[in-house]
Amino acid sequence: MPEKKSLQEKLGTINYRNQAKSDIKAHISVDTDICNSTCPHQCTTYVCPADCYKIDENGKVYFQVEDCIECGTCLYACDQGAVSWEFPDPEEGRGVNWNYG
Amino acid sequence: MDDKFDCIIVGGGIAGLSAAMELAKNDMKFLLIERGEFAGAKNVSGGVLWGTDLARLVPEYWTEDPDEAGWERFVNHRRLTFMDDQSAFSFDFKSDHFDAQPYKGLVVLRSKFDRWLADKVQEAIDQSEVAMESFLATNILVDKVLKDENGKVNGIKAGEEEFFADSVIIAEGVNNLLTRQVGLQDEYVPADHVMTGVKEVIRMDRETIDERFQLDGLSGMSNEFLGYATDGVEGGGFLYTNRASLSVGLVLGLKDLREKVKKPYDILNKFKEHPAIADMIRGGEVVEYSAHVVSSGDMRVMPEEIYADGVMIAGEAANLLMNAGKAIQGMDYAMRSGILAAETVMEAKEAGDFSKQQMKTYRDKLEESYVLKDMRGFQGAVQTLHQPEMVDEIPDLVCDFGRKFFTVDDSPTPKARKMFSEAVSKNSSWWNLMRLSLKAAKNL
Ligand SMILES: Cc1cc2nc3c(=O)[nH]c(=O)nc-3n(C[C@H](O)[C@H](O)[C@H](O)COP(=O)(O)OP(=O)(O)OC[C@H]3O[C@@H](n4cnc5c(N)ncnc54)[C@H](O)[C@@H]3O)c2cc1C
Numbered sequence: 224m225p226e227k228k229s230l231q232e233k234l235g236t237i238n239y240r241n242q243a244k245s246d247i248k249a250h251i252s253v254d255t256d257i258c259n260s261t262c263p264h265q266c267t268t269y270v271c272p273a274d275c276y277k278i279d280e281n282g283k284v285y286f287q288v289e290d291c292i293e294c295g296t297c298l299y300a301c302d303q304g305a306v307s308w309e310f311p312d313p314e315e316g317r318g319v320n321w322n323y324g
Numbered sequence: 325m326d327d328k329f330d331c332i333i334v335g336g337g338i339a340g341l342s343a344a345m346e347l348a349k350n351d352m353k354f355l356l357i358e359r360g361e362f363a364g365a366k367n368v369s370g371g372v373l374w375g376t377d378l379a380r381l382v383p384e385y386w387t388e389d390p391d392e393a394g395w396e397r398f399v400n401h402r403r404l405t406f407m408d409d410q411s412a413f414s415f416d417f418k419s420d421h422f423d424a425q426p427y428k429g430l431v432v433l434r435s436k437f438d439r440w441l442a443d444k445v446q447e448a449i450d451q452s453e454v455a456m457e458s459f460l461a462t463n464i465l466v467d468k469v470l471k472d473e474n475g476k477v478n479g480i481k482a483g484e485e486e487f488f489a490d491s492v493i494i495a496e497g498v499n500n501l502l503t504r505q506v507g508l509q510d511e512y513v514p515a516d517h518v519m520t521g522v523k524e525v526i527r528m529d530r531e532t533i534d535e536r537f538q539l540d541g542l543s544g545m546s547n548e549f550l551g552y553a554t555d556g557v558e559g560g561g562f563l564y565t566n567r568a569s570l571s572v573g574l575v576l577g578l579k580d581l582r583e584k585v586k587k588p589y590d591i592l593n594k595f596k597e598h599p600a601i602a603d604m605i606r607g608g609e610v611v612e613y614s615a616h617v618v619s620s621g622d623m624r625v626m627p628e629e630i631y632a633d634g635v636m637i638a639g640e641a642a643n644l645l646m647n648a649g650k651a652i653q654g655m656d657y658a659m660r661s662g663i664l665a666a667e668t669v670m671e672a673k674e675a676g677d678f679s680k681q682q683m684k685t686y687r688d689k690l691e692e693s694y695v696l697k698d699m700r701g702f703q704g705a706v707q708t709l710h711q712p713e714m715v716d717e718i719p720d721l722v723c724d725f726g727r728k729f730f731t732v733d734d735s736p737t738p739k740a741r742k743m744f745s746e747a748v749s750k751n752s753s754w755w756n757l758m759r760l761s762l763k764a765a766k767n768l
Contacts, residue, residue: 227611228613230589233386233589233613234613235405236610236611236613237612237614238611240361246650254667258716264582264585266582266585269585269587270520270578270581270587270588271352271617272520272588272589273357273615274520288437289742290731291368291534292614292615292616294368294521294615294617294618295498295499295518295616296520296578296615296617298499298513298617299513299515299518299578300515300519300578300582301616302512302514304512304650308499308501309501310359310465310499310501311580312464312465312535313359313361313465313516319365319366319614320360320365320611321364321365321367321368321435321612321614322432322435322611322615323368323433323434323435323436323525323565323571323611323612323614324365324367324368324369324433324434324435324436324438324614
């Protein structure tokens with residue numbers, strides 16, 4: 224068995240673009256007001272394979288783009304109209320650069 | 325130089341590169357735009373490239389030095405495994421008939437394969453009559469598909485720049501934002517239309533892989549899994565041998581995942597701990613975790629149409645994909661549809677007509693090819709596979725029977741029929757089995 228890796232360690236195997244850049248332009252915007260008011264399932268907080276949708280100490284959903292691997296899951300999973308999805312800008316955005324794919 | 329291209333291709337994945345290769349070989353002027361830093365940088369698959377279309381694009385690719393090649397191993401050993409929590413019952417088929425070239429299945433890693441294929445396309449461009457007028461451009465995101473005053477697609481916009489062409493092939497993959505923008509698919513595509521794929525590449529010595537899987541350096545194994553693999557969620561698992569790594573992963577129905585409140589990587593971890601998988605990946609090191617959406621392959625989710633005035637949709641952007649349990653076919657469908665879209669561009673140029681009527685030839689060609697013939701022919705099988713019974717009842721039944729059948733202990737051995745009967749009544753019912761087998765018989 225390969226040593227067991229946490230999701231954080233797994234995400235650590237991924238090569239990202241603009242890794243060192245601090246002011247990246249987020250390619251996904253989430254209207255978390257919807258997540259935190261009318262959404263019955265808040266499903267992005269568990270279906271996202273990179274855990275970009277998190278829950279803070281007050282139980283509120285928030286979104287962090289840094290680990291996003293552009294897989295598309297939230298684009299379909301969110302049926303509440305809270306997720307606006309674009310591909311990252313090659314220069315200003317983040318996004319993945321797969322080593323294996 | 326006329327600044328209008330014969331064709332602009334959006335996306336340097338398999339569909340886009342295959343279209344480009346055909347166009348380059350036929351001296352067409354085209355521009356392919358890929359948003360990744362290089363072709364393949366953004367792409368994930370399992371993945372086995374099934375079929376033989378690659379031999380058409382890159383003749384005799386197998387004569388190339390294997391160390392330079394874009395593929396990992398050719399498949400000569402196939403296995404379909406039913407799993408319960410402790411057991412694995414496999415249908416296993418190995419044949420040297422698979423050793424014949426052109427190979428009928430190649431295990432690939434997309435970051436390497438797509439880049440290799442793009443190099444081949446560049447070589448073809450360099451040898452074409454319009455070598456200085458066709459381009460592969462990377463690191464550019466196409467923001468918009470442009471239309472003329474009559475609504476015919478005539479180019480694209482990327483950032484501040486616009487490029488014009490007689491035709492556009494949209495080969496942007498499953499997350500088909502531009503296909504939606506041109507109005508061929510709804511703006512919102514619901515979760516039951518797709519699956520989420522999660523995968524790990526696990527590094528392992530080539531010799532260890534050869535010995536562990538009884539392979540000889542370039543031959544490889546493909547193994548699909550049904551049942552416990554997906555922890556009750558609709559979908560399946562896979563394990564493929566690369567040269568010096570294994571690709572291990574799952575595809576999970578997204579609607580089902582949402583309803584069952586499960587995390588994809590938790591299910592992947594559990595899958596890797598199953599004794600059948602743990603034994604295969606032992607000693608390996610995870611060198612990349614990845615994820616990507618994949619179409620369910622259900623024809624009901626295809627875009628309304630896959631062509632319009634001046635434009636065609638190729639590959640998974642058009643939801644061309646087959647997932648009937650024993651394999652996923654998305655890459656070969658992407659390849660074939662890219663080739664057929666390119667043929668259509670050439671015929672349209674010849675006819676001097678890029679209208680919708682002319683573009684319809686693309687659809688007709690797809691209907692005549694194995695792509696839409698199979699998708700239509702196996703729709704029932706695809707839907708049967710997505711039945712809830714396929715994730716627990718059936719795999720449990722198969723494993724339960726296997727456990728009884730292969731166990732030798734000190735009690736008298738019942739007849740196999742009796743064992744099967746017991747397995748059925750414990751895990752399912754004759755009625756259910758009858759219903760499913762009738763369906764299967766009809767659809768397979
Ligand atoms: C986990 C998993 C396992 C799979 N296993 C298999 C398998 O074993 N066998 C198989 O045949 N298939 C498999 N598939 C499916 C297969 O990967 C896809 O069907 C295939 O990649 C589709 O090819 P494509 O060329 O249509 O799209 P893609 O390969 O997705 O290529 C699309 C390209 O377009 C680019 N692009 C997108 N939008 C833009 C834009 N606006 N501007 C510029 N560029 C853009 C992207 O960067 C990308 O390079 C699997 C998929 C997954 C997720």
